[in-house]
Amino acid sequence: xxxxxxxxxxxxxxxxxxxxxxxxxxxxxxxxxxxxxxxxxxxxxxxxxxxxxxxxxxxxxxxxxxxxxxxxxxxxxxxxxxxxxxxxxxxxxxxxxxxxxxxxxxxxxxxxxxxxxxxxxxxxxxxxxxxxxxxxxxxxxxxxxxxxxxxxxxxxxxxxxxxxxxxxxxxxxxxxxxxxxxxxxxxxxxxxxxxxxxxxxxxxxxxxxxxxxxxxxxxxxxxxxxxxxxxxxxxxxxxxxxxxxxxxxxxxxxxxxxxxxxxxxxxxxxxxx
Numbered sequence: 001x002x003x004x005x006x007x008x009x010x011x012x013x014x015x016x017x018x019x020x021x022x023x024x025x026x027x028x029x030x031x032x033x034x035x036x037x038x039x040x041x042x043x044x045x046x047x048x049x050x051x052x053x054x055x056x057x058x059x060x061x062x063x064x065x066x067x068x069x070x071x072x073x074x075x076x077x078x079x080x081x082x083x084x085x086x087x088x089x090x091x092x093x094x095x096x097x098x099x100x101x102x103x104x105x106x107x108x109x110x111x112x113x114x115x116x117x118x119x120x121x122x123x124x125x126x127x128x129x130x131x132x133x134x135x136x137x138x139x140x141x142x143x144x145x146x147x148x149x150x151x152x153x154x155x156x157x158x159x160x161x162x163x164x165x166x167x168x169x170x171x172x173x174x175x176x177x178x179x180x181x182x183x184x185x186x187x188x189x190x191x192x193x194x195x196x197x198x199x200x201x202x203x204x205x206x207x208x209x210x211x212x213x214x215x216x217x218x219x220x221x222x223x224x225x226x227x228x229x230x231x232x233x234x235x236x237x238x239x240x241x242x243x244x245x246x247x248x249x250x251x252x253x254x255x256x257x258x259x260x261x262x263x264x265x266x267x268x269x270x271x272x273x
Contacts, residue, residue, distance in 0.1 A: 001025055001069040001270075003059070008108075012100035014093045019105070020055045022068045022075040023113065025271050041116035043264065044074045044109065045123045046101075046137075046145075047255075048085065048130030050152075055079040062252040067259055072269040074115050078105055085133030086190060088178055098189075102141060123262050124206075125149035127251045132192070138206050139196055140189040147207040149258030151251050152216055154225040155192035158185070165221065193228075200234040208236035209261045211254040213244025237261060 002023040010017045024042055026035040047064065049057040055077045058064045068075045080097050087096040110117040124145045126134040131153025138148035161169035179185035189195060199205050212222040219240075226238050239257065244250035259265070 001065050003065060010100055010104060012096045012104050014095060018055050018079050020059055020077040021113065022065055022073070024072040024074065025069060028271060040114060041121070042072060042074045042114055043121040043123070044076060044115045045125060047075050047077045048124070048126030048133045049077065049080065050126070050128030050130050051082050061248045062255060064255060067256060069270040071259065071264045071266050073264060074113065076105070076109055080133070082129070084129060084175055084190070085136060086175065086178065090178070098136070101137065119143060120146045123147050125151065125255060125258050126153070127151040128153055128246065135192040135196070136189050138208070139192055139199060142199065142204045142206055145206040147209070147262045149209045149211070149255070149261065151211050151254050151258070152213065152218060152246055154210055154218070154222050155196050156221055156225070157193050158191060196234060197232045200232045207261070208234070209239070209258055210236060211239040211241065211257065213246070213250045214240055214242050215245040217246060
């Protein structure tokens with residue numbers, strides 16, 4: 001594969017940022033002129049990191065480059081600080097990650113790289129905080145993605161967090177304050193518990209895959225959401241795997257499952273080695 005680390009000044013993040021991009025290989029047997037001057041558009045996976053991470057996490061800690069090579073897949077990995085992939089207009093001089101993703105990063109990738117902008121060719125996935133971001137983005141802009149994979153994360157009923165997950169409730173306070181208070185937060189795209197219910201039966205959501213390790217500290221929340229999904233009539237695939245916690249071995253395994261769920265397995269793609 002071709003691997004690019006791209007640094008540029010972002011209008012929406014109010015400063016320099018970095019993204020990692022995996023691009024398909026030139027197949028052996030065709031000329032560089034045919035490949036690089038061709039008009040083929042490739043499918044795209046938007047891949048989100050977790051808390052404390054950045055654009056390099058998936059490259060350094062998983063085999064995503066190999067999996068992309070096997071599928072002729074473009075993979076775009078942005079940096080998001082610990083923003084929950086939300087807008088934070090009052091952080092420093094402004095850090096609007098949600099707007100950056102849709103109004104800057106997507107146009108950049110579609111305009112400068114051989115990437116298809118068709119819904120059926122775009123997929124989104126993320127781990128932990130990136131899984132939460134995946135829910136926000138896929139639920140609020142379902143027209144952008146054919147399918148989504150949420151790894152070690154799920155929507156939560158925020159109103160029950162104080163008693164059921166006090167640690168998560170404490171971590172959510174900054175997001176609530178950023179939204180303008182609890183009521184504003186509950187009525188925003190950040191409240192994925194609400195937005196998924198509103199769209200569960202409309203047919204507009206992408207195909208959804210959720211995965212959790214049974215040793216993960218978020219496992220109980222995952223089980224609660226799985227029950228909620230049944231109540232609201234949400235069609236999704238859920239996978240619970242023994243022996244794994246909140247860890248990269250699990251995410252490396254389940255991103256492979258996600259790519260298969262997306263329908264991206266392709267024996268004819270990529271070079272043999």
